[in-house]
Amino acid sequence: MRAVTGLALTAVAGLLIVAGCGFFLAGTIGLLRLPDFYCRLHATTKCDPIGAVLILTGAALLSGPEISTIRILALIALIVITSPTAGHALARAGWHAGHVPWTREPGNEPE
Structure with a gap:
């Protein structure tokens, strides 16, 4: 029975871990394909923290009840706190730098 639990x-x-890699891939595709600064920022600040949390959770499950699991949980907390803050700071800096959000109107083509 113990072997089945370990296998599960x-x-x-x-x-x-695979799902986390999928989120990282989606964020990377969004970074490369989306038209402007704000859309790219949205893609990366949503997908990358979710991907990192999923991968770190998988790593914590694999490491078992050790001190490294506590360190991984601390990293997860740090990512959850800092990622939205960094995204907001970047968006605000972009706005103050004069980046206009992309729309479908003529004359407002992406860079």
């Missing part, structure tokens, strides 16, 4: 835990951790 490893499978769940693997799925979390």
Whole structure:
């Protein structure tokens, strides 16, 4: 029974890590394909923290009850706190620098 539990835990951790990589991929595609600064910022500040949290959660499950799990949980907390703050600071700096949000109107083509 213990081997089945370990196998299930490893499978769940693997799925979390794969899902996290998928979110990183989606954020990267958004960064490369979206038309302006604000859309790109939105894609990266939403997908990257979710991807990092999923990957770190999978790593915490794989590491088991050790001191490294506490460190991983501290990293997750740090990411959850700093990512929205950094995204807001970048958006505000972009606005003050004169970046106009993209619309479908003529004359407002992306850079």
